[in-house]
Amino acid sequence: MEKKVKVATIQPPIPEGEKGGVVSHEEMVERGIYYLEMAGKERVDIICLPEVFNVFGLSVEEAINKASKADNLKEKICRIALKFNMYVIYTCYEKRDKNFYISSYLIDRKGEIKGRYDKTHPTRTERERLKVIPGNKYPVFKTDFGKIGIMICYDCYFPEVARILTLKGADIIFWPTLQRHFTDEYFEIQIKARAMDYSVFIVRSSYGASEGEIWKVLVVVERLT
Numbered sequence: 590m591e592k593k594v595k596v597a598t599i600q601p602p603i604p605e606g607e608k609g610g611v612v613s614h615e616e617m618v619e620r621g622i623y624y625l626e627m628a629g630k631e632r633v634d635i636i637c638l639p640e641v642f643n644v645f646g647l648s649v650e651e652a653i654n655k656a657s658k659a660d661n662l663k664e665k666i667c668r669i670a671l672k673f674n675m676y677v678i679y680t681c682y683e684k685r686d687k688n689f690y691i692s693s694y695l696i697d698r699k700g701e702i703k704g705r706y707d708k709t710h711p712t713r714t715e716r717e718r719l720k721v722i723p724g725n726k727y728p729v730f731k732t733d734f735g736k737i738g739i740m741i742c743y744d745c746y747f748p749e750v751a752r753i754l755t756l757k758g759a760d761i762i763f764w765p766t767l768q769r770h771f772t773d774e775y776f777e778i779q780i781k782a783r784a785m786d787y788s789v790f791i792v793r794s795s796y797g798a799s800e801g802e803i804w805k806v807l808v809v810v811e812r813l814t
Contacts, residue, residue, distance in 0.1 A: 594734045596761070597628040597636040598794040604646025607796075614646035617796075618662065625666070629673025634734055636677050637794040638666075640742050640767045641691060643681040645796070649718050657684045663694065671700025676732060678794075680741060680765040688722045691715065693739045693765060695730050704730045708741040709750065727753045735760035742766040745779060748786055755787035764793045 601621040603610040612620070621642060628636045639645070643662050644652040663679060670677045680693040691708040707724025715721040727750065729738045738754030738761075745751070745764055754762055762783070768776075776793075784791045 592734055594635070594761075595631070595633045596792055597631070597633040598792055599624045599628070599636060599638050600795055600797055601639065601642075602797040606646035606648065610646060614644075617646055618642070622665070622669070625669055625677070626673070629669060629675055632673075633675055635732070635737070635763075636675060637763045637765055637792055638677070638679050639794045639796055640680045640765045641682045642679065643683075645767060652682055652719065653684075653689070656682045656689060667696050667700040667702070669700075670696045670698065674698045676703075678739060678763050678765060682719065682721075689720045690724065691721055691741055692724075693741055693763075695737070695739070697732075703732075704728055706739045706741070708744060710743045710747055712743050727757065729754060729757040729759050738762045740764055742768060745783060748783065751783045751787050751789065751791075755789045759789060761790040761792060764791055766793060766795045768795055 599621055601617045601624065602612045604612055604614040604617040606614060621638060625636060625638070643660060644655050647655065660681060660683060663681065666677055666679050675698060677696040678693055679696060680691065682689065682691055691711060693706045695703045697703040706728055707726070708721070709724045711721040711723055727738070729736050736758045738757065738759035740750045740754065740762060742765070751762055780791050780793055
């Protein structure tokens, strides 16, 4: 039996620390939180924030310092999830057990952490400069509307990631990223390829375009049945 699910994805503006950035890191976070609450008022079931939302736009040193401290932003997002009775996918750069990870947290309607996925394919820059350790598990999370999986940014370049998640029963794969420099055609081909390969819904979240340019168009990919 089909069930309607209201899904939202957030695309905050690029912070000044990145090429083409037009706002401060703090303003980028504020905008993202504002959009999160706007989506909550629209009674969405689940919403996805982009990759490394807690440190994007900061220098390497600032990011490492922030990742090493308690994540108050995660706590704030948990409270918003509870307030609007929705699931939220929050992806951050963090330090756990003396190691650094890029991790996606699934926050449930009660504002509680339901599970975590650690990025399995960090880029060379992430490994060498941010000291990111790759994860080695591909969890699929059960929600009240179905099962979901998560892959983070560079993970999508490896078709096996989406394949494993689909084989584990994922109905939707969420894809938080920070990519924005490729063409619309490139992103459309990439996201459609993963959806078509495994007959699964893909939901992508990233950041805005450069100043004076329109934001990337939203590509909606329907599941093949």
